[in-house]
Structure formats: C-alpha cells, structure tokens
Amino acid sequence: MARAKEDYRSLTGPQKAALFLLSLGEEHSARLFSLMDDEEIKEISQVMAALGTVNAALVERLFIEFADAISATGSLVGTYESTERLLMKALPKDRVANIMEEIRGPAGRTMWDKLGNVNEQVLANYFKNEYPQTVAVVLSKIKVDHAARVLALLPENFSMEVIMRMLRMESVQKEVLDGVEKTLRTEFMSNLARTNRRDSHELIADIFNNLDRNSENRFMSALEERNRESAERIKALMFTFEDLVRLDAQGVQTLLRHVEKDKLALALKGASDPIKEMFFKNMSERAGKMLREDMEAMGPVRLREVDEAQALIVTLAKELANSGQIVISEGREEDELVY
Template identity: 65%
Template sequence: MSSTAVVVANQYPGLQRAAILMLALGEDQCAQLFSMMHEEEIKEISLAMSQLGSVSAQAVETVCADFSSSITSAGMLVGSFDSTERLLQKSLSRERAAQIMEEIRGPAGRTMWDKLGNVNEAVLANYLKNEYPQTVAVVLGKVRPGHAARVLSLLPDSFAMEVVMRMLRMESVQKDVLDSVEKTLRSEFMSNLARSTRRDSHELIAEIFNNLDRQVESRFMTALEERNREAAERVKSLMFTFDDLIRLTPAAVGKLMRAAEKEKLPIALKGASEEIRTLFLSTLSERAAKLLRDDIAALGPVRLRDVDEAQGEIVLLAKELGAQGEIELNEREDEQMIG
C-alpha cells in the first residue's frame, strides 16, 4: 500500500471508505447497491455519507483505485464466518459486529428468503423440480408471489399442479419443518449457487467502470494502470462502450433505436465515430435518416458531459436488451473491421 493510501486508510475507517466509494459511483449505481442491502446496512452507510463532509479528489481517487486494485488482484475468494467477522470488526464496533454475526449464524429466515427471492427463476425451478412437492410448496409460499409465479410456470405441469394442491391445503408451516427446509436450502442450494456463479473480478470492475463518468473512469483506469498494468488491460478488454455497438447487426441496432429515448439519440450520435453513426443511420428509411441527420446538425456544439450521459444510457439499454435476449451484443464481433 502506498503512503497516500495509508494516510487515507487512517483518515477514513472502513465504513467511511465504503461511503466514499458509493458516492463516487453516482446516484444510479448507489441506488442499485442500496437495493441489495438490508435496512440496517443502508442506515449505517447513509449515516457515514452524511457525516463525510468535504473529501478531497485525491482521497476519492485513492479509495477507488485501492478498491479496484484489491478486487482485480484478489484471485479466488473464500468466504467464511471467521473472515466475515474480522471484516465487520474492522469497520464496526465489536458489539455491532457481534450482533450481525449472531443474526447470520442464527436461523435468519428473513435473510435466507430474501436471498432466495433474488435467485434467477430458471435456476431455482431447475433445483426445485427434483424436490418433494411439499418442500416446493413451502419455498414458493415464502418468496414473493411474482417470483413464485415465474418459478411455478417453469416446473413440469403435473408437478406444478401437485405443488399448487399442496399450497392450497397448507395452512401453517411448523417451525421445525421451516427450519429444516431452510437448512437444506442454505447448505445445498445456496452454497452450490455461490460457487457456480462466482464472478470474475475483472468483469466486476469492468462493469463498474462502464457506469462511471468518462473522465472519472479515465482517472481510475490510469491509476489502475500504474498499479497493475496487466489487470488494467484485462479490464479494458471486458468493458463494453458506445463504440462497441459497432458489433451489433442492423436488426439489433433497429431494436435499440426504437427502445431509446428519442431526444438522447441525436446527442449520443453527435459525439459518435463515423462508423457508429453510419451503422445507426443505415437501419432507417431514407426519410427517417435525413430527419435524424438534421436533428444532429441542429444541436450545434454539445457538452462532452451530455454526450457521455446520452451514450451511457444507450449502452445500458443495450445491455438490458442483451440480458433479456432481445439482441446479441457480440453478434458481429468476428466481422468488426475498422480501417
């Protein structure tokens, strides 16, 4: 750790560094992270945010660069009760850390079912189809109705109806039965899921950097290059930017344009490369293409910040469409030839 990083670490305890990192990521990403936390965690980090005061640009850069460096060089991670408790004790009081660990080690049904409710329905259905109908009925009775409906629709019809009948006849679940189901899910399903879905740390950093303002992202990338050039190159190769939309087929670009906000498209294309602009315009009729060209020309000078924001929104939209199976983000990767 550099001398600057040591000074920042001493000046800002763990919880405050987490608050700095979340503020640096911006409102949208901060909101997404909050949505994955429990109420107590949100309160603690929110309090830390409100008490930060003025934080120097150097401190912000050091915290974020230290985070990215530690993530990209961590390799395989092993989570355990002991390692979790040590981390909590570094950022929280001993009493608060002990309280959280007691909740984790205890039944903690709330936490378990919250986690289960966030599991992809296809993954959950694939696991539950091999369980007893009564067990599945208990599980679907505990998760959100919308999530339960999607899981149920993916189960074999006859099995799904057996589960429905069990749910209709089920009045209340005895605590020992619920504890047994929860224990099985935690030891068999959730532990296997965690191992099978562990994300590459470089992919995680690439996704985070994709959501940063271009100038902030450039600053962090430069800092990462100074610390670990190999990791920085790997992250760069995994990042998906507006220029990467050149990989899309005209059909995929058409879907993206129809889904995009109409006022954002001219701004995004104003600062785009000629190849990207040509690809987008080629999907339109001659009249529609002329109207879009006119809209771009009518904008006049546009701030780089506005271009970055518009392009960022379209990139996020492309990722969402890709995740939904509407478009294939790497469809034309082998055809990408830019002279």
C-alpha cells in the first residue's frame, strides 16, 4: 500500500473512493454510505482501513480529477445495458424485460408516435398480413405523410381495400383503438425490439473491433482467403482508434469530457502522431501537460493494454455518436464542413 499512497496513477477505484470519503468528513460520508449496498460498504471499508497516512498532494490531485469530471456536462454515459442492470436492482425481472423492450423500440410517447418512427417498409411488410380494417385504423392515427409512404408500398388490391375502409370509417370506438394498440405493442413492437435486424457484417465488424491486434489480423487474413468480398465489407464497417481523426473539434472536446484520463494516456501511448496531436490540440495547456507527464511516467506498456484502452474509447465514441452528442464523418467530400 505504500506505493499507492505516493503515486496517484497506481490508485485503484476503491482506493480513490475511500480517500474521497475520508476527506469529506463523517457527516457527508455517512450519507453516502447509506446509499450503498453491504458489499460496496465492506469493500471500501477494508480499503479505507489499510490506507494509512496519505500524501496531501495526492488528495489534491484526486479532488482536481473529481472537479474536472463534475464540471464536464454529461459526464455520465448511459447505455441499454447499464440501464437494464440498474432496473434489475429495483424491479421484478419480467417488468424490466417489458420496459427494456419498450425503450429499445422506436422513440415516441404514444404507440402512434412510435409507429411514426418505424421505417415504412417495415410497417408495410407487417401490414400485409393484417386485416384491411386494422391497417385502416392505424393509418388514420399516424401522420399523413408517413401513412402515404406505407400505403404506396402495399399491394395494390390490398391498399384499395384499406382506402375504402378509411373512407367508410367514422369515429373509432375507444375499445377498438385499445385493442389495436395492445396487439401492436405485444406482437409488432416487442418483436421489433427483440430482432433489432442487425446486418451480420456490421456485427462481425464490431466483434473484430474488440479483438486484440494479433487476433484481428489473424481472423481477417483467414477471412480474406475464404471470402474477400465479405472481408472488404467488414473492413469498411470497422471503426478503429485511428478513425477518431474524423471527429471535428467539438466532437473531440465532447469525447474528452467523457473519457477516463488514465485510459486516454494508455491509449495514446500506442497512437499515431496525428491522433496524439488532435487530442492535445483540443485540451487546455494544463490538462495537456498533466497527460504528457502521465504518459511519460508509464514507461513501457503492454500492447494488449493499449489495445484494450483504445477499444474502450472507440466504444465510448460510438455511444456518443449514437446518442447524437458527436458526429463521426465518413471521410467523404459531402461530409466536409463549410464555414
């Protein structure tokens, strides 16, 4: 433990938490302990008891890091997986499953809002096997432009049956609407959320992104021998740490607010000069100096650890892109920004 008390970079998460709680004082620490479960309290207490005397500079560094994280907007990144784990601690399993199916589906406050965000081809394929009267009810409830696109994709005879029923349809009874909505929710929306229709090449590209370099090269070489077309398609879909150069300045700064500093230092140890320059250019002079010092103090590092750190940052960048917080251009001319 002596080294942990002197070298900030070697502190573990529990050690940082223990130091932080000790620094807050009894009253505030007690309130935080009351929010933890028994295992968390036990782990932090054991670490706290073994800390001994801690250098004041190390405590100051801890609070600087904490202040930087708190002052950054949106410093937490939520995912479907983390949300599901949180819900599982508070709700029954079957209820969590229903909630996750709901939120994994298309966005919208009501069922009709959600349908408005479903691709028209997907809706048309589903409606082909439904009664014309049911389709007429649904099309009368969603936005007219979306209804028009769906209608155009239905078989002609079937679409005319739907149109005739819409013409003859008067006010729909609440019981009928409730029944249609329930059917859509239990059959269509739940299946849509579960299947999630991912392209197989995209799935393999994501898996390859999380392999170490040796394994990735080995699998890619073998795939090129068996199916060069698929290999090239997967290469095009893969997003690596070096591809972060496609971020604009605002995107880099957003990513910096979310990434753990020790992971960034480790990832940059094995990065190209353009990537390093991109990150340092978007940091304050003080933050850049601290990061360079951390990188130098690391000395030689294992390639596997660099790969893991880079993969974590790539995953974070994808999550931020999926939530609309950053934009990753495709590198084409039409993606270039004009000022």
